[in-house]
Amino acid sequence: MVTIRKAQLADVPDLFEMINHYVAQKIMLARTLTDLYESVREFLVAEQDGRVVGCGALKLYNPELGEIRSLCVAPGIQSRGIGRALVERLLGEAAGFGLKTVFALTVATEFFLKCGFRETVRERFPMKVWRDCLRCERYFHCQEKTVAYPLVPSEEAEVASHVTVKQMSP
Numbered sequence: 238m239v240t241i242r243k244a245q246l247a248d249v250p251d252l253f254e255m256i257n258h259y260v261a262q263k264i265m266l267a268r269t270l271t272d273l274y275e276s277v278r279e280f281l282v283a284e285q286d287g288r289v290v291g292c293g294a295l296k297l298y299n300p301e302l303g304e305i306r307s308l309c310v311a312p313g314i315q316s317r318g319i320g321r322a323l324v325e326r327l328l329g330e331a332a333g334f335g336l337k338t339v340f341a342l343t344v345a346t347e348f349f350l351k352c353g354f355r356e357t358v359r360e361r362f363p364m365k366v367w368r369d370c371l372r373c374e375r376y377f378h379c380q381e382k383t384v385a386y387p388l389v390p391s392e393e394a395e396v397a398s399h400v401t402v403k404q405m406s407p
């Protein structure tokens with residue numbers, strides 16, 4: 238059975254190993270051990286038989302906006318609903334904080350669309366670009382798409398308007 242819980246300090250080595258497995262494949266951004274210890278309170282983990290098999294973090298930017306970061310499920314046990322369960326719990330946390338929108342930058346666009354996100358434009362989130370993208374070695378050949386989840390009805394229209402721009406291109 239898989240349980241989702243808040244991460245603890247003792248989970249950090251497992252988080253580091255799991256995330257960096259996907260960093261090596263160039264599908265996730267690297268997190269250092271220091272960075273993970275500093276931000277461990279942002280993380281949820283999925284645990285199965287005492288073993289950490291998935292993780293994801295909710296980063297807060299301001300009273301309205303959050304980002305799902307460092308989401309991954311251990312190789313070999315993907316496509317069993319663990320990723321979706323983590324996203325649903327992170328969205329629940331976001332709603333509890335009163336956020337209006339949660340976004341993610343990801344190569345797993347289809348997965349996020351299945352979780353109710355919509356594709357949008359990165360320019361909506363300049364603080365992300367300044368904070369992470371401009372420091373990223375893959376900035377000029379980034380493969381990640383931007384997806385957003387509206388937590389309040391007013392944001393649904395905002396997300397939809399940016400989706401329309403994309404759909405109009407040939």
Ligand SMILES: CC(C)(COP(=O)(O)OP(=O)(O)OC[C@H]1O[C@@H](n2cnc3c(N)ncnc32)[C@H](O)[C@@H]1OP(=O)(O)O)[C@@H](O)C(=O)NCCC(=O)NCCS
Pocket residue numbers: 259264265306307308309310311314315316317318319320321322341342343344345346347348351
């Ligand atoms: C992306 C990831 C977190 C998804 O977790 P998961 O446990 O495998 O996904 P789930 O089983 O919860 O899948 C939910 C749905 O998304 C689909 N899905 C999952 N990963 C997918 C992918 N990469 N592409 C397309 N669809 C995907 C599943 O088939 C499932 O569809 P269904 O509801 O029709 O059955 C996981 O595959 C992973 O760790 N990938 C490598 C790291 C990564 O890309 N992280 C995201 C960067 S932010």
